[in-house]
Amino acid sequence: MRSDSIKKGLERTPHRALLYATGIPKSEMKKPFIGVATSFTDIIPGHISMNELGRFIEKGIHTGGGYPFFFGIPGICDGIAMGHKGMKYSLPSRELIADIIECIVEAHQFDGIVLLTNCDKITPGMLMAAARLDIPAIVLTAGPMLAGYYKGQRRNLTTDTFEAVGKFKKGLLTEQDIQALELCACPTAGSCQGMYTANTMACITEALGMSLPGVGATPAVMSEKRRLAFETGVKIVELVKNRITARKILTKEAFYNAITVDMALGGSTNTVLHIKAIANEAGIELPLEIFDEVSRKTPHIVNIIPSGEHYMEDLYRAGGIPAVLHRLKDKIYSNPTVSGIDIKEIARKAQIFDEDVVRPIEKAYHKEGGVAILKGNLAPDGAVVKQTAVSPKMLKFEGTARCFDSEEDAMKAILDGKIKEGDVIVIRYEGPSGGPGMREMLSPTSAITGMGLNESVALITDGRFSGGTRGPCIGHVSPEAAQGGPIALLKDGDRILIDIPKRKLEVKLSESELKKRAKEWKPPKPKIKKGYLLRYARMVSSADKGAILE
Structure with a gap:
C-alpha cells in the first residue's frame, strides 16, 4: 500500500x-488509508449538506475495511461571485483545488481518495487531481437543489432572480415580487436546479464512470443520496484492493462517452473547458473540434432549464443518467466505471420512467447536441455557443458591434436601455489572461433575456457563460483580446455575422483592414498587479486549450 x-x-x-x-x-493501522477531500462550506448552498454526507462516506469506508482521513478543499459559489471582482477567482480556483489535493495526497500517501464535491469549478478541479495522481479515486457530487414555488409556479435561481433584474427594469415585476422570489427561488440545499455547470459536471462525472450510477441527478435532500454516500465509502476500499486507479477509468472512450452525454443533455458550455482540462491531466489529447463532431451526431434528448421546462428533479425521477445512457447505448463505448460495472452494461440495464424527460431518439428536442464550435476571422481558434438554448430565428444573425472592455461597462449599458435591436454586444478583455480569470457573464445575459432582447440582440465575449445563460451568447472567443485576438480589433459599428448551423463567427472586414488594426493595437496594462491572479494571468493558456496552466 x-x-x-x-x-x-x-x-x-x-x-x-x-x-x-x-x-x-x-x-486500524494495517488498513488502507483513505483521504476524503470535502469542499464543505457554509456559504455555498450546494455544499451545506456535505457534513452529513461525509458521515455516511465515513461509515462506508469503515464498513469496507479502510480508515478515513478528512481534509478541506476551498469552494467558490459562482452565483454569489457573479457580476463583480469575485468572479475573476472562480475559474482560477479550479487549478488551486487540483494542486491542493495533489499536495495533501502526496504528502500523506493516501491509498485512495473520495472526492466530495458539487459546484462549478470544484468538481472539475477534483477530477483533474484524480487524473494527475492516478490513484484509486471516486467522486460523490452532493446533488441538485429542489425547485422553489411562487404564485403556483416552480421557481429557480436563473429565471427568477438573475433574469428578474431585467424584468423589474422593464416593469414586468413589482418590488414585492422581487423580495418574494429572493426567498423562495432556492429553497433547499443543493446545486442550482437546472442544467447549469454544477449539475452538468455531476452528470458528466457519472458518464465518465467516476461516480456510482444515480449520483449525478439524485437531489441533495433525498435519503438516497446518503445511501449513495455510504456505498461510495465502501467502494473506494474495493478500488484500492483491486488497484483500480483513476486513469484506468479515465480513458479516451470515457471522455467520448462524457461528451456524448453532455451533448444529449444540452449542458453548460463550461464543460468544454473542464473536460479538456481533465483529459489533459489524464494524458489524453482532446481537440476542440471533437465537441462539434460529437454534437453533430448526438441528438438533444433532455431539455432542462434554462433552455427547457424540466428541472433536475424531473431527470432524477425519470431515471437519472442511467436512463440517458440507456437511450444512448448504441452511441457510447464500453468502458470500466468505479462501480465495477461496464458503462454499456449500466446503460443496458437502466430503465426510463418518463419518456418526455428522456425522449426517444426519434423525438429529440433537436437533431444535434447542446454545443456548437464556431470559427471564422473573429475566432480563428474557436468559440463556443450553447446552440440548443438559442431560438430558431437567432441561429443566423447579423448585427452591429457595440464594444465594451469590461463586463461592468456592458451591464450598465444594458440596464440603462442603451442596447437596441440588431446590436451585437462585444465584451472583451475578460478572457483567461486578460480578465484575468475568464469571468462568467450571467448577469448581462440574464438582463438581456429579462428585458426581452434575447431574440433581437446577440453577445460575444472572450469570457465565458454560466450554464444558466440562454440565447445567442457566444463565449470562449479565441485568441482572446489580451493576446491580440481579432476580438480586440473590433470597433463600434462593425458588422458581425453569426451563423450557428454553418459554424461561422465573422466580422465583415477585409483581411487588410484587420492587419492594419492589428499593427495599431497595443497590449493593455494588466488589470491585476498582485497576488494569485497576477501569477495565473502569466501562466494560463487560451480557452481553446481548456484554460489550463502551462
Missing part, C-alpha cells in the same frame, strides 16, 4: 506517533 511509506518500518516510528496522536486505534 502507498500508506506503508508513512507507517511501516523502524524509521517510521515518529510518523506512527503522529498518526496515533490523531486518535487512530492500533488495530
